[in-house]
Amino acid sequence: MSLNQAKALFEQKRYGEAQRALAALQSPEAGSVEALTIRGQIAGALKNWIEAAQAWEAAAQQADSAKDRQIFTRRLAEAARKSGQMSKAKQVLAQHLETFPKDKLAWREVAHLKLASENGGQDGKYWSERKEYIYYVAVKQIAERIAGNAYSILDVGSNATPVLDWFPEVPIRHSVDVRRPYKAEGIRSFKADFLNWEPKRRKFNVVLCLQVLEHLDRPREFAEKLVSMSDVAIVSVPYKWPENKTHWHKQDPVDEEKLASWFGRQPNFSYIATELSGEQRIVVVYDRTSATRWANIVPANFLYRWRTHGAELVLADGSEA
Structure with a gap:
């Protein structure tokens, strides 16, 4: 394998083969x-x-x-930030800007670093410890199939997790959390109690609420508002965790019956994700327009649902967001 072959494989997005080609290179080329x-x-x-x-x-x-x-140190700062090495990213950027004070992209990275710091690090401790969980993989795949062509999306109870980054093409992305809404470029963040939050936008195409309901004193009211504000709501909770397994959970154990009592109906779709540890979480989907049970989620069913039919959702004051 040659360096040119590795480059060609990378350009073709054959990343595994490109990595193997690089590993086969001899010094000093390697x-x-x-x-x-x-x-x-x-x-x-x-x-x-x-x-x-x-x-x-x-x-x-x-x-x-x-x-x-200039290019490499700027990319180093970005990679350090995204890997959670915040001190390193800050140090690299400070040194970089001493040498290249007019680098606009580096100043943009400073803004990204500031936002990441406000989120508790690019991922934050909560996210960095959980982002590889199987249930997050499941939620991501479910949400991408539904929201890939959405016009608006809301993440409720974000806890500074970057799940809205899964949807860079969605024009309107909002995060609301009582303590730590997610902050990033292109995302509107609201620090508020969801039950008391009265946004200008009455409805969102898709509403996410992941690992929140089990913490609440009033989950039924919360669930009702999730559905009322969404065309499709995607929710996850721990599944049948024993009572007192986690002291900050107020609703364990949660099963299908308890979810039905909160939402007043059965979900259109549900999926139980089992971690290697044996812990389970259930992901449920509620379509406001239909009670039909889905065997699976077909992306084509959502392809034209919002962009051509009701993309301009009604706002509380009659204006556009």
Whole structure:
């Protein structure tokens, strides 16, 4: 394998083969700036941010030109932020801006870093400990099938988790949380109690509420508002966890019967995700327009639902958001 072959495989998005091609390279080609650049790009595409940061740092150290160092150190700062290495990202950016004070992209990264810090780190402790959970994989796949062509989406009880980043093409993305709404570019964040929150926008195409209801004193009122504000609501809760298993849960155990008592109906779709630890969570979907039970979720059913039919949802004051 040659460096050019590795580059071609990367450009074709054949990332695994490109990584193997890079691993087969001999010194000094294996440690060249070009090889490190490809390695950093692959790691970024795969969201392996720690590996990406290592590649960009090595590339910056070997760069011959100021222009290359500018690009590599900026990418290093981004990868450090996205891997949760906030102190490193801050240090790299400070040094970078001393050398390249007019770098607009670096100043944009400063803004991203500030938002990430407000979220408790790019992922935050809660997210970083849970983002690989099987139920999050399930929720993501379900939500992407439903909301891929949505016009608006709301995440309720975000706890600074970046689930709205799954939907960069959705024009209107809102996060609401009583303590830590998610903050990022393109997202409107509201620090508020959802039950008392009165947004201008009355309804959203899709409303997410993940691992929230089990914490509440009044889950039925909360569930009713979730449905009333959504065309489709996607909800997850712990499934049949024993009472007092987790001291901050107020509603365990939660099963299908208890969910039905909260939402006043059966879900259109449900999925039980089992972690390797044996813990289970149930993901349920409620379509406001239909009580029909779905065997699966077909993305084509939602392809034209919002963009061409009622994309301009009604606002409380009659205006557009």
